[in-house]
Amino acid sequence: MTAHPPEPGEPAGADDARGPAELSERDRAVLAMERRGWPGPGAKERAVRERLGISPTRYYQLLGALLDDPRALAHDPVTVNRLRRIRDERRKRR
Known part of the structure; x- marks a missing residue:
């Protein structure tokens, strides 16, 4: 499914029937x-x-939230999956 630009008066980033x-x-x-x-x-x-x-x-707060955002995974799966692996390894070491 392709995301469309928001309609006039629709807040940016809003979810609707077209998807996220x-x-x-x-x-x-x-x-x-x-x-x-x-x-x-x-x-x-x-x-x-x-x-x-x-x-x-x-920046790191935003990045942490992006790692859990399915839109980020769809946009750049290689980077998001690499960063998730690094995050998970660090959590295991703690």
């Missing part, structure tokens, strides 16, 4: 950041602030 709305531009940008490789520990955090305009803490 697509991911927001910000959510897609967060997933795109996770697809990249990063040269050093501070480079990613700096890019998050500069490109997305949010703090690294907020």
Whole structure:
């Protein structure tokens, strides 16, 4: 099923008879950041602030929610599944 843009007056991200709305531009940008490789520990955090305009803490909160969002899995299954595996491994070590 293909998602359609919201009708005039319909809130962005709303679910309706057509199915779940697509991911927001910000959510897609967060997933795109996770697809990249990063040269050093501070480079990613700096890019998050500069490109997305949010703090690294907020970025990781959004990313955590995306990992449980079926729309994110449909949008980028390779990245979401890789991050889920990493998250699950970390939880097992605790």
